Amino acid sequence: MIIRALLLAGLAAIGWLVFLRRNRLPVHIVLMFALLGVGAAAVLAPEQTLDDVAHVFGVGRGTDLITYLFECGALFVGLHYYTKFVELQRQVTDLTRELAILRGELEQAQRREPPAP
């Protein structure tokens, strides 16, 4: 019972954070709340119901089904942020390069025409 209360409180906290930082597209918010809802249902559902759902997917126990889904979710999140990281790194490279070239050109120009005293 305590663990159920803790899990539900955790899901509610995530939902509240998502609501506060709702700067993403509405579809992302809806998807997030749907996932939280599924999570809450999994916490509240009797164990047998979860096992029945797991059997539909060919998995022996409800706990295993949730573990598999969690693994898939974690991999997806990891890949998503890795892609973002590579994209950000490319932007940092472009910015650093442009800054280096602009500073170099500025130094060249100043060498040709020293600033007036």
Add this chain to the structure above:
Amino acid sequence: MDSASDRWDRRDIWVVIAAFHEAAVIGAVAAEVAAAGWSVVVVDDGSRDATAAAARGAGVTVLRHAVNLGQGAALQTGIDYALRRGARAIVTFDADGQHSAADIPELVGALADHDIALGSRFLGKPIEGATRARKALLHAATAMSNRMSGLRLTDAHCGLRAFRAEVAPRLRITQDRMAHASQLLAKIRASGLRVTEVPVTVRYTEHSRAKGQSGLQAVRILFDYFFRPS
């Protein structure tokens, strides 16, 4: 030899030197190249030592990355700068003193009838200071690189190379770190550029050996090449 490369003024040929923590040697390296009449741009890749000041002391153009990005990124910065300055051809040259400016004329000369000329340490000129183990490692890396790129080269990763400015966009480096050398070969193969190898002299010193690639770094290069989208 033609023509175009003979007509080029040496000031129109830009030698790009990517440097990271090379304060001890970069001044002499840049001065040697500049003394031969080539235009030189040193890209200090976010060094925390006096690399930039030492290069400036040699009287060459110095660009400075605000953060360390890697050799591939630094070379591309220098190439972009050289192209903006109207370069006719680009030469890449290592900062650690292992290359000789005396090899540049032959590399540039080869651009008369090729788009890119790659330096090779295994075409007869001496390799000073290389141990047997290092030579074996270089041969193994070349064999693997040839399998990956589909090219047939005697030396896959010599940092001394020259290419015509007009093919630079097709050779754009997006691998920021050391995997840029393999990426370059893949791009040469994919774009069907006319490539040749030119024998070059290499002198490994204690300093250049200390800056060389370790086995672990080789693993990182492979990871970057295969898993970092380019």
